[in-house]
Structure formats: C-alpha cells, structure tokens
Amino acid sequence: MARPKIALIGAGQIGGTLAHLAAMKELGDVVLFDIAEGTPEGKALDIAESGPSEGFDARLKGTQDYADIAGADVCIVTAGVPRKPGMSRDDLLGINLKVMKSVGEGIAANAPDAFVICITNPLDAMVWALREFSGLPHEKVCGMAGVLDSARFRHFLSVEFDVSMKDVTAFVLGGHGDTMVPLTRYSTVGGIPLPDLVDMGWTTQDKLDAIVQRTRDGGAEIVGLLKTGSAFYAPATSAIEMAEAYLKDQKRLLPCAAYVDGALGLKGMYVGVPTIIGAGGIERVVDIKLNKDEQAMFDKSVEAVNGLVAACKGIDSSLA
Ligand code: A3D
Numbered sequence: 001m002a003r004p005k006i007a008l009i010g011a012g013q014i015g016g017t018l019a020h021l022a023a024m025k026e027l028g029d030v031v032l033f034d035i036a037e038g039t040p041e042g043k044a045l046d047i048a049e050s051g052p053s054e055g056f057d058a059r060l061k062g063t064q065d066y067a068d069i070a071g072a073d074v075c076i077v078t079a080g081v082p083r084k085p086g087m088s089r090d091d092l093l094g095i096n097l098k099v100m101k102s103v104g105e106g107i108a109a110n111a112p113d114a115f116v117i118c119i120t121n122p123l124d125a126m127v128w129a130l131r132e133f134s135g136l137p138h139e140k141v142c143g144m145a146g147v148l149d150s151a152r153f154r155h156f157l158s159v160e161f162d163v164s165m166k167d168v169t170a171f172v173l174g175g176h177g178d179t180m181v182p183l184t185r186y187s188t189v190g191g192i193p194l195p196d197l198v199d200m201g202w203t204t205q206d207k208l209d210a211i212v213q214r215t216r217d218g219g220a221e222i223v224g225l226l227k228t229g230s231a232f233y234a235p236a237t238s239a240i241e242m243a244e245a246y247l248k249d250q251k252r253l254l255p256c257a258a259y260v261d262g263a264l265g266l267k268g269m270y271v272g273v274p275t276i277i278g279a280g281g282i283e284r285v286v287d288i289k290l291n292k293d294e295q296a297m298f299d300k301s302v303e304a305v306n307g308l309v310a311a312c313k314g315i316d317s318s319l320a
Contacts, residue, residue, distance in 0.1 A: 003058070004028030004247050007069035007111060009103050010078035011040035011062065013229055014119060017236035018076055020047050023058040025240065027247055031069050032062045033106075034079070040064070066106035072114045074243045076144075077130060079103050080120040082230040083223050089121040089177055090308060096120050097129055097312055104133025112136060115246045115281050117239050118143045118257075123176040125308035127257050128270040132319055138259035139281040145176030146255025146272045147238035148231075152218040153182050156211045160203055163189055172215065172255060174272050174301030175308075181297045182212045186288070242277055249279035253286065263287040264298070271305050 006022050008015045011034035019030045030047075032040035040062030048060045061068060069075065080096035083089060100120065107116060116136060118127040127143030134141065149172035158165035170187035174180045184194040189202075198205050214221070222231040245252035258275045260266040263285040274286035290298055313320040 004073040005031065005069075005071060006243065007031045007033060007072035007075045007114065008078070009033050009069070009075055009106070010080065010120070011036070011043055012078060013082070013232035014078040014236050014239075015040075015076075016043045016047075017232050018078070018239060019043060019060060020050070021236055021240045022243070023047055023051065023056050023060060024054055025244070026056050026058055027240070027244060028073065029059040030061070031072065032060065033064070033066065033069060034062075035064060037064060066110050069106070070110045072111040074246060075107050075111055075114045075116045076239050076243060077103055077107075077116065077118045077120055080126075083121070083219070084229070085223055085227055087223075089123070089219070092121050093125065093308060093311055094315060096122075096126055097315055100126050100129045101133050101316070104130050104135075108134045108136065114140070115243070116141045117242055119235060119239055121176070122308055124257050124270050124272070124305040125312050128309055129312050129316075129319060131259070131270070137281075138261075139283070141259070142242070142275070142277075142282050143176070143257030143270065143272075144235065144239040144242055145180075145257055146172055146274075147241055148235050149176065149180055149182070149215060149218065149272075150255055151234055151238060153187065153211070153215040156214055157187070157189070157194075160207065160211060161189055161197070171274065172272065173274070174298050175305040176257065176272060177301070177304055178216060179297070179301035179304045180216055180272065181294065181301055182215050183294060184208060184212065185291070185294070245277040246279065246281065251276055251278040251283070256282075258282045258285055260285050264290070266302065269302070269305065269309070271302055 011032040034040040044060040044062035080099040120126045131141040153170040154168045167190045171183040276284040
C-alpha cells in the first residue's frame, strides 16, 4: 500500500516542526508548501538528510505549487502570520483571512478528500473561514487548539502534583482565546477529579485557579519569552496527534475546534468541543453536560467566537 501523503500548508516554525515529526513517526510522505521561495525546499531537504541517522523512511518535498499537494490524505494549515508581543490572536484576523481564502481554494482544487487541520489564528474563526472557502465536508475540516490547551493544563498539573503527565487527563473547551474554558471537574489525576484533589489537600483552590489562568495565558507566556513569534513545538505535536488519530483510525477522544450543529445547544458553528477522531474525520461531537458556571463560561467563549466570525463576514462579503 502506498504511504499516506501529508501536505503542510505553511513551512514556517510550526510547518517545519510538523514535517520533522511526521517523518520521524513515519506517518507518510510530506509535502511542504509555502509562498516563501526556498523555505519549504530547504526545510524538506534538511529534514530528509536527518533520515539516515534517525532511520525513518519518508520522502519530503518543498514547493510553491499547489499541484504538488494533489491527493493528500491530510493537510495541516499554518499559513499566515503569528503573534508578536503585545498582539492578541484577534489582531491577526484581517491578514490571515486572505490567506485562508487562497489556501481553501488550493486544497479544494487539489486535495478535496483530505482531512484538514487548521492551526492558523485566530483559530476558531479561521477554521470556519477555511471550511467556507474550501467547501469541504464539515467533518473533514477542523482546528487544532484544544489538544494544545489541554496539554499545557496537563503539564502545569503534573508539575504541581509531581506526578507523571501520563496520569493527568484534562479538558479545555471553547474558543482558543482568553475565554477558553479549562474544565476542572472533568480533569483528573489517575481518574481522581481535580476538585477532589483539592479536598484531599493535594493542592489549594487558589493554586488551581492560578494554573487555570496560566493555561488561558499559555500562548502569551511563550510569545513574551520568544519575542519574535509564538509557540511551535507543542502546537505541532498536538496537530500530529490529531493527524495520527485520523490516519490510523484510532477513534481518539480529543478536544478540537469542530463544526457543532445540535450538541451543547449550538447551531452550526466551529468551536472547541470534545470529539472523536477516526478514519471518518470528526466522527462525533461529544455532547457533555455542563453545570451552570461552566455553561456561563462556555457561552462567553461562544460569543467571542461568533464576534470573530461576524468580523470575517464584514471583511469578505463572499462569506456573509
Ligand atoms: P511562521 O513561522 O511565520 O510561519 C507561517 C508561514 O506561512 C510562513 O513561512 C509564511 O511564508 C507562510 N505563508 C504566509 N502566507 C501564506 C500563503 N498565502 N500561503 C502559504 N504560506 C503562506 O508562523 P508559525 O508557524 O509560528 O505560526 C503559524 C500560525 O499558527 C500563526 O497564525 C499562529 O498564530 C498560529 N498558531 C496557532 C496556535 C494554536 O494553538 C491554534 C499555536 C501557535 C501558533
């Protein structure tokens, strides 16, 4: 059987890391597409030359031609611009919306059967726009944010409790922004929910609240440290986890920005929710029950995403 084909649209910091991870995990052959001449070609060759030492079999190609992504099984989109210190994700909307138009058209023309994972910010609005521009089925277009936000939450919790992060599960819902909703009630250490661990004296409510806030600010913390761009190692790893779930039909339960129509009381919108990812793409949106406080936080997050989608419609009349 031929190797799967993974197209990476955008060969910047995340795109290059995605290519390296996909090759090292032998998920398939990789095509790196970027408008910056030389960047995708250089990264593809550099990573291919690490193959003999690493011992992976994968072909890598860099290109400026959408025809080279033809027949891709997975497309991961990072094309656009990242944040600089002082910028919010929403400040990127105008520039990245135009990028989503060209990317959506490129994917529709060359890889209409692909499972598409968008990473470009502001995430929830960009994945919505990418779906509109590409016209692909909703279940084949999703956004990566929840896996990363949950991973950040899990990392902070594993340090706080001094336990293996393998035993920490965590849930973050809602839009990928300041209003994201880390759900402590559904987050556990070895199955013990966080509120119980507070009662058991493992941590205090104040410390837990601080970890929740640090999770919400996780992207900005890294932007502040790097100064020249935003996080790329963990975002790439998170998207690869989603791509692997699709390619290997793993039926993983992963939070991601998916099209929700009916579940959680929502009607036809993209937002961060728990999903099952398998060979059918987003095979199911998990309709979890929220309590009153969680629902209020989720509603606020949904409102913020709707505001960004309305802004997209104001900029590009073809979306209205
Ligand atoms: P960067 O290293 O600047 O790479 C972006 C690449 O996109 C550059 O190489 C550009 O040349 C390329 N590009 C620009 N326009 C086009 C186009 N029209 N077609 C093809 N390629 C184009 O950024 P990055 O890799 O650090 O980040 C990429 C995106 O991911 C940004 O929008 C970030 O804000 C976003 N991001 C999202 C998360 C989430 O959790 C959702 C986390 C981190 C970064």
